[in-house]
Amino acid sequence: MLRSHLDVELLKLLAAGMLLISFAMLSTRRTQQLITLFAWQGVVLFLSTSLVAHEARLTELYFSAGLTLILKVITLPLILHTLIKRLGAQWDNERLVNIPITMLVGLVLVIFAFGLAQPISQLATTITRHTIGIALAVILLSFLMMITRRKAVTQVIGFLAMENGLFFAATSATYGMPMVIELGIALDLLVAVFILGIFFFQIREQFDSLDLHHLESLREE
Amino acid sequence: MELWLVLGMPLVGTFVLAILGARRYAPEVNVGVSLATLLAASLLVVRIIRNGPLLVGHEQFSVDPFNVFLVALTAFVGLTTAIFSRPYMRIEEHHGRFTARRLRLYHSMYQLFMFAMFLALLTNNMGLVWVAMEAATLSTVLLVSLYRTKASLEAAWKYFILCGVGIAQALFGTILLYFAAERTLGRQGMTALLWTHLNAAKANLEPTVMGLAFVFLLVGYGTKVGLAPLHNWLPDAHAEGPTPVSAVLSGLLLNVALYAVIRCKALAVGSIGPLMPGRMLMAFGLLSAVLAAFFLWRQRDLKRLFGYSSIEHMGIITFAFGLGGPVANFAALLHMTVHSLTKSSIFFTAGHASQTAGTQQMDGIRGLVGTGPTIGWGLMLGSLAILGMPPFGVFASEFLILTTAMREHPWATPFLLVALGVAFAGIFVKVQPMAFGESDAPKLPHSPALVPVFVHLAIVLVLGLYIPPALAEWYRAAARLIG
């Protein structure tokens, strides 16, 4: 039982780490740092899934964790790094609103997410049920990041971070989805990033820049 | 057996066309694969008529009245669009809008998209529905940006991001659904995600969680249906992508996304009662219909106009599903069918019309009846059909929806009438000068394929006058299933 108590404490710590990383992603200015943070988020996800697998004795989750490690910690950051190096998109200074306001809005979203997740937490039977609120908060924060940034690459990373949050929610609420679904989701993610990579080159070819306000000219005529 | 063929043919087609897609005979191969898929689908239909609903592949795939007619419709529209796309893409290539190499991408993605549609329709696993919907989005993103113009890149980006975010919400909804289901059905053997099992156990699903799940699923898949206020991607994607892509988006993707929503609605109704899901669907549907009708007036681009028309009609269908009950569901299913057929035929003619005139702006298109009578009359008739003129099928379904609404929710009728009226006026006013009037546009280098247009319109006409008993029975059985 002592070991289980330690596990739960560690899980809470990892969940808090996820939240912190999400906020750091909101405030960083360098795209490379963003990708590193995304990789760290993947690491935290991997650790927490393995812990849950160990605690609940579900071998399926070990596979899930391994998939996360390969995909989100190694493959995706690698692809993204090469992408931004080839595209030259290392900086993202422009934002819709400045950093302190973004942080405050993020804080409000966190409170909202915690409130929203209360009924679900009460119904869940997993050992990680308290972290559902954090998972929802991570999702909302990634969404905020997508809305308030100007560069296309940052929006994509926000999207991927949202998927991370969703995965975390799945693990906290239900010990993960069935393997087939997870594989399907992983495949979708990989394909999405490939397509986006192709897309970025097309955008840069046309616009000579990855700044998103070039992509706002289609309006209601 | 037929089910594997229905799924397998498009998948095989994807790989074949990925290799051969740039050759001269690629469009014919495309048509051939679609034809084979249609044949398989017809065989499947025959089997269902004979034996009733069936479960295949360890219960992972299920065919019941609701999805079988959608499968047939998808296969049919897939074939006719492939037939249309043959000369259309040749003309586009002739006009120099893209190279032959891109056709490889186009053809293989087209078949991949069909595969994703069929997967979403036929699978019993709610998680796989999500995977398929995401795959459908991904396969069409590159298609929307096929022309590589600034506008098309922007449209594709919007499409990707908005639908991506939407589908992420749907994933959260699926997770919540799984969460609710797991408590009742347990974790073993993936039964917690199978719709047939969920349907049987829906009264036992936790109401709070199901309510939350339904909201996320509605917002998520609703983005792909084009429900306001999440419809922003739709007009752009329709306008900037190649016309066959607009046709399948309007005719097929919106339907399948709505199908996913309704599957979830059936579960939610069983768990939390018909009030909340019904009201939400009605609200979103009405909002979409009214908003789209008013936005219609400001459009100057031909395909954007009909993109908004799609939003309006999907809104009406969603409203009807929200009403619930046998008549409204029947009408909604009928409307899904006729809208799909009519809208794709409109896009066929619109595509050729803009090719003839050299522009997609409606101000630049005139006198279609003169330059290409089939195109002109096709567009005219199609617009009349979509506007709900009798005796076309759209009139029948809209009439049924209106009367049911008047009976059960009279407050909604003025909105519906306003939406229908405004859209009628809007489209009619714009289409008339395009069809008639003077023009000196040149003839098209390849003769357009307009047989599909008239076949579609003929079917819609027939359905307006007389619904074959087998089809009616299907609709009724599906309506019962939805509840």
Add this chain to the structure above:
Amino acid sequence: MRGIAFVWQFGEVILAIALAPLFSGWIAQCRAWMQNRTAPPLTQQYRMLRKLFNKDAALAEDASRLFRTAPYVLFGTMVLAAAIIPSVVTDLPFARAADAIALIGLFATARVFQALAAMDIGTAFGTLGARREMMVGFLAEPAILMVFFNAFLLFGSTALTSLVDNYATHPSLIDPSVVFAAIAFVMVLLAENARIPIDNPATHLELTMIHEAMVLEYSARHLALIEWASNLKLFNYACIGIALFIPWGIAIHGAAVGAVLIALVTLILKLALCGAALALIESVSAKLRIFRAPEFMAMAFLIAVLGLLVHLLLGANTGA
């Protein structure tokens, strides 16, 4: 009230006053090691203080009373603060009169006086420093308050001494809200004590100064007192941090002399560690542009609030 408690009380104050310059010297030495330079000797700060005390004070002609009394006020508030922070023992009679919020009030008083004194002479750099200091302080206060609130929520009391009493008996270092509070506290410590990344204590460029700019006009014993006071401030902050986050070893209420001696030794060890850690942070970070300072503080505030929220979410339903 035990008589020996008063002995501990005064002992702690004298210890703080005596050790503060040594602590600053230790940090400077660690920094020098990490930056591969030779360090000034540990007693450098004492020498500087002695040198300054032996000098004649030179005051500007229009210096008011405020200017002359500000150093004493500063030193006094810092000593008072040292009196109520449990660095060695928790059995402090003075602590009964003041809890953590009063502590923040003491620091605020010091800051106000320092700023006013800086503006008193009317030079440009003094006002510059004063304005910047107030901006940083204004933003740092909510953050430090939140850190304290975190601690209060966890351990149920606003007096630092009872906090330490409670904590030392159930330590839970890996509680996430404690970790968040610790991170926020370190950020506030860096800001309030004019350390990199907010301010460079060794800078000679007036345009980048915050703290140094405010003391440009002072000399001799005034300057000595001010320098001593800022050393004390850093010492106090370090002791608050130790008391909040790593309090093991502090002699709790009713402990014997032996325990107090052990507490003293552990305090010195912890201070040494903290000093090294501070030096590491300073060596690794770069100084922020002054306009980025609000972001830094917003981050600190945020992390503290997050810790609070996380505690409410995760800690409140500890069932496992």
